[in-house]
Amino acid sequence: MRTPMLAANWKMNKTVAEATAFTTAFLPLVADVADAEIVLAPPFTALAAVAAACRGSDVAAAAQNVHWEPGGAFTGEVSLAMVRDAGASHVIVGHSERRHLFGEDDDAVNRKTRAVLAAGLTPIVCIGETLADREADETAAVLDRQIDGGLAGLAADDVESIVVAYEPVWAIGTGRTATPEQAQQAHAHVRRRLAALAGGAAADRCRLLYGGSVKPANAADLSAQPDVDGALVGGASLDPRSFAKIVDTCRKAV
Ligand code: PGA
Numbered sequence: 690m691r692t693p694m695l696a697a698n699w700k701m702n703k704t705v706a707e708a709t710a711f712t713t714a715f716l717p718l719v720a721d722v723a724d725a726e727i728v729l730a731p732p733f734t735a736l737a738a739v740a741a742a743c744r745g746s747d748v749a750a751a752a753q754n755v756h757w758e759p760g761g762a763f764t765g766e767v768s769l770a771m772v773r774d775a776g777a778s779h780v781i782v783g784h785s786e787r788r789h790l791f792g793e794d795d796d797a798v799n800r801k802t803r804a805v806l807a808a809g810l811t812p813i814v815c816i817g818e819t820l821a822d823r824e825a826d827e828t829a830a831v832l833d834r835q836i837d838g839g840l841a842g843l844a845a846d847d848v849e850s851i852v853v854a855y856e857p858v859w860a861i862g863t864g865r866t867a868t869p870e871q872a873q874q875a876h877a878h879v880r881r882r883l884a885a886l887a888g889g890a891a892a893d894r895c896r897l898l899y900g901g902s903v904k905p906a907n908a909a910d911l912s913a914q915p916d917v918d919g920a921l922v923g924g925a926s927l928d929p930r931s932f933a934k935i936v937d938t939c940r941k942a943v
Pocket residue numbers: 698856860861862863864900901902903921922923924925
């Protein structure tokens with residue numbers, strides 16, 4: 690039995706005051722949720738404030754990115770010691786916006802994933818095909834490449850403890866969601882590939898989140914799929930009531 694996870698990716702949104710106001714409004718709405726893990730990923734500047742506001746609750750804080758090196762001359766980058774110090778327990782790695790807008794490749798995703806694990810935090814590793822990939826019938830090949838490259842060298846118990854988010858690029862921020870059948874098909878494929886990489890038991894325990902235009906209205910059908918263990922939510926996670934509704938809907942449907 691996999692515990693569902695609902696993660697909010699706020700991207701480049703919310704000041705410290707806005708992030709704190711969200712958290713203050715959101716925590717009471719999910720105070721009774723004991724059967725799902727909830728993660729908030731604010732921008733770096735608001736990470737410490739959100740983590741502090743969540744202390745004493747079951748809601749965790751995540752960084753949206755990290756550098757794999759422990760420190761040094763890397764202007765504009767943030768280390769794992771820094772995100773841990775800010776109170777994060779999770780890190781989003783390889784989000785499609787990092788890959789497509791900032792040139793992150795599978796090798797960088799792999800370095801980050803291994804560094805996050807070595808630091809004792811949980812990576813949420815994002816994978817997903819573009820529309821061109823899907824139309825060229827390349828979805829499975831792209832997912833395989835991202836899994837094999839991004840997760841290279843991970844032990845079975847690492848694979849068991851990470852979270853993988855399948856986010857078709859054509860569904861992110863577009864209002865166009867994968868159908869529950871498309872999501873299930875991709876998730877089942879990802880789980881099979883993880884099994885080939887790390888064994889069936891580890892693959893079976895690894896949580897696979899769906900991401901891409903998840904909303905309160907479509908969250909139940911997506912989460913009801915057997916290999917969908919929750920969601921990574923962008924736009925619809927910016928409002929506390931909307932994200933709380935998604936949490937409630939998903940945990941009942943999983
Ligand atoms: P979206 O973003 O829900 O706004 O499509 C999802 C994501 O990028 O993680």
